[in-house]
Amino acid sequence: MKIYREVDGDLGVIRKRRVAILGYGNQGHAHALNLRDSGVEVVIGAREGGTGARKAAEAGFPVLRFDEAAGSADVVMMTLPDEHIPAIYEREVAGSIRPGAALGFAHGLAVHFGLIVPREDLDVFLIGPKGAGRWLRAEYEAGRGLAALIAVHRDASGEAFAIALAYALALGCGRAGILETTFAEECETDLFGEQAVLCGGIPALIEAGFRTLVEAGYSPEMAYFECVHEAKLIVDLIAEGGFAYMRDRISTTAEYGGELAADRLVTDRTRAEMRAILDDIRSGTFARRLIADTGAGSPELERLRRRHPRDIDEVGERVRRIVGGK
Ligand SMILES: NC(=O)c1ccc[n+]([C@@H]2O[C@H](COP(=O)([O-])OP(=O)(O)OC[C@H]3O[C@@H](n4cnc5c(N)ncnc54)[C@H](OP(=O)(O)O)[C@@H]3O)[C@@H](O)[C@H]2O)c1
Structure with a gap:
């Protein structure tokens, strides 16, 4: 490059x-x-x-x-x-x-x-x-x-x-x-990154983890600390020094358990879905859907926004107050 x-x-x-x-x-x-x-x-x-x-x-x-x-x-x-x-x-x-x-x-x-x-x-x-x-x-x-x-x-x-x-x-x-x-490379990799990983995959995984613990009866604050708040610590380690650097700095228990869980979560089906997301981006299907929805006054975007309950952010506010000592 x-x-x-x-x-x-x-x-x-x-x-x-x-x-x-x-x-x-x-x-x-x-x-x-x-x-x-x-x-x-x-x-x-x-x-x-x-x-x-x-x-x-x-x-x-x-x-x-x-x-x-x-x-x-x-x-x-x-x-x-x-x-x-x-x-x-x-x-x-x-x-x-x-x-x-x-x-x-x-x-x-x-x-x-x-x-x-x-x-x-x-x-x-x-x-x-x-x-x-x-x-x-x-x-x-x-x-x-x-x-x-x-x-x-x-x-x-x-x-x-x-x-x-x-x-x-x-x-x-x-x-x-x-x-x-090129325009093609910038555009297609940017859309794929935000959809499959940054704005789609990661937030959905974080939220699903939080809800699994809360549904099992654990306190929302504990669920938030473990699944949401600490996500930044891992991302910071990856940004600082890469994946091996991050794994060197977590406990053996976390590393071993994480490896086993990753295989159960990211499966061949997940990888096939990622390729299908990329196909939709490259064919222009996603871009046309975005523009059509915008032209109609964004009904699909509004529906997608409404499906997120606010409870997780209310817990987040409480946790940030605890962490900030307020
Ligand atoms: N956000 C990022 O981090 C980022 C990073 C790299 C590249 N980009 C790219 O940068 C470009 C701009 O993104 P952005 O996030 O800077 O945009 P933005 O902040 O959401 O909007 C920029 C301006 O667009 C005006 N606007 C919005 N809707 C309009 C409409 N219907 N008619 C007329 N004006 C309208 C707004 O005017 P008012 O003030 O009057 O509402 C606002 O000042 C995009 O191509 C994006 O992909 C963004």
Whole structure:
């Protein structure tokens, strides 16, 4: 994998261009602030009366409508929720973005699955910081950076990669490392990771463990400590030094019991289901379902949200008070 750092790019490439950041939320605010502090001219595109518009104005940025911002810039970054990008792009960006401009994304979903098809004259690139916006901003302010992915979908000008790299440097990501990938790889691995492991698998396993203990008559606080609270300790060990490092630092009882249980929990059926989840992602089935649900007012998302009882979070609040000594 090719990794780029500060010495590999030229910040001047982005400093001589005007950048419109569409959406001033989680990612957008960090992009805007980091770019401005790196000497780049930034305007914000936001919907009228929204939180993003208010916060961007408070931070001293010029705030325009999406179409005005897109039409005024050389580089347009789409830091909007993925499920809303196709409609906003079609309605407010496609007709106003300047000929020969560069169009950027923080995640490849809309482009990779053909939910939008940018005009042939546009450069299309991806800069995907590996973490939440507030972390991207905090690392920049501390003089460090967050790693990011870089990819070019279309190089119409011959400068698309140089623009994308300069954009990533202005975000501060060159201080950590900018990893070259493709829209397909970024998008498919990101969706798979969040579905099968991070936001699907792990939370479901944690919650199922908690409920198994509570249903068996143990106190909810004990169940929470064992199955939820301590999950972070294990993840921290893996992040610090890897899997062998983690196993070296748990008891023999935990290691032995964990190995036996893992074989009962992650079975051939689980692995087959993971492959089926990946198939749904790669075929575009998941992306189409997301966009259809959003278009209908998100009824399926709302139904899925409602099936989580609040009791586990009420126990969590009590446990955090105990741990925090309150
Ligand atoms: N979140 C992350 O950690 C992360 C990490 C890497 C990449 N990304 C990518 O970054 C992009 C942006 O994600 P995000 O989490 O930053 O988005 P976000 O915070 O959820 O939303 C950004 C902005 O979108 C506006 N918005 C939402 N719905 C809208 C609608 N229907 N019409 C017009 N404006 C609307 C909001 O405006 P208001 O303020 O007016 O509500 C908000 O300011 C996505 O492509 C995502 O995949 C995210």
